[in-house]
Amino acid sequence: MxxxxxxxxxxxxxxxxxxxxxxxxxxxxxxxxxxxxxxxxxxxxxxxxxxxxxxxxxxxxxxxxxxxxxxxxxxxxxxxxxxxxxxxxxxxxxxxxxxxxxxxxxxxxxxDDEVAVAMAPPELGAGALGDALIDMRITFNRAVRAGIVPPNLREHLVGIARSTHFLERSYSHVLTRAEAEIPAQYASSLRNLQAWLRDHTISQxxxxxxxxxxxxxxxxxxxxxxxxxxxxxxxxxxxxxxxxxxxxxxxxxxxxxx
Missing domain, CATH: 3.40.50 (Rossmann fold)
Structure with missing residues (x-):
């Protein structure tokens, strides 16, 4: 040390x-x-x-x-x-x-809360229990460039993430809200995004x-x-x-x- x-x-x-x-x-x-x-x-x-x-x-x-x-x-x-x-x-x-x-x-x-996440107690390692908005922005931008989602869907997703308190902010929370709030025409794109996120999330x-x-x-x-x-x-x-x-x-x- x-x-x-x-x-x-x-x-x-x-x-x-x-x-x-x-x-x-x-x-x-x-x-x-x-x-x-x-x-x-x-x-x-x-x-x-x-x-x-x-x-x-x-x-x-x-x-x-x-x-x-x-x-x-x-x-x-x-x-x-x-x-x-x-x-x-x-x-x-x-x-x-x-x-x-x-x-x-x-x-x-x-x-300030662009970088904030819920975290475990220091005694348990202070690991992340959610996802940061700044990381989600970057990941959704990459999804657009990869052709997984259209730009207007990205804006909806970022809007949902921004409106979610950082203690509850996560990809699963955002996608669940999106399924309920976003027009049905985006359903297939949301399914594709959910699968794509398993291997392509970015943690800047x-x-x-x-x-x-x-x-x-x-x-x-x-x-x-x-x-x-x-x-x-x-x-x-x-x-x-x-x-x-x-x-x-x-x-x-x-x-x-x-």
């Missing part, structure tokens, strides 16, 4: 597979305060944010990422919450990787996570990244409250650089 690199990972990629790509300290999907705690306890050189918690607990705040950057820690984001935060904080030194990161950078007002989240871990592994043993000037951090009352709400002892931040 290499504590110089901390990776927050869950439904985007199984940790067992990730460990074969990059030696690092792997942690469950990050929630509020976890990045600060990792910096305090592990003193990493690099933090990789791939997956984060949604809904049931407060998610990773922008401010704690800025705080970690101010301590000289390099932070990379990809795939899921990491891609979203990297797109939002690219101007402050967080580094993004992959198609999903570039999509968030280029699409104004893209929804997984692809991006693998790509970033491989990129970092290729640089292992050398200077892994170019030096980045640490941004100045301004402590705020809201940031302190967030950490206290997360159960973090704010007194432990006393020796850090602001």
């Amino acid at each position: 290499d504590n110089r690199i901390v990776v927050f990972l869950g439904p985007s990629l199984p940790q067992e597979q990730a460990r074969n790509l990059l030696q690092a300290h792997y942690a469950a999907p990050a929630d509020q305060g976890d990045i600060v705690e990792a910096v305090q306890l592990l003193r990493p050189r690099i933090i990789v944010l791939i997956d984060g918690a949604f809904g049931s607990v407060p998610t990773v705040r922008h401010k704690e990422i800025l705080w970690a950057l101010a301590q000289g820690v390099e932070i990379f984001g990809a795939s899921s919450l990491g891609a979203l935060r990297a797109a939002e904080l690219a101007g402050y030194g967080m580094r993004g990787y992959g198609l999903i990161y570039r999509w968030y950078r280029s699409v104004p007002f893209a929804e 989240k997984r692809i991006d996570a693998i790509g970033l871990l491989r990129q970092l592994a290729m640089r292992a043993g050398t200077r892994m990244t170019e030096a980045v000037r640490a941004p100045r951090f301004q402590l705020t009352e809201a940031f302190v409250r967030d950490l206290e709400d997360a159960g973090f002892d704010i007194g432990r931040l006393g020796a850090q650089r602001w």
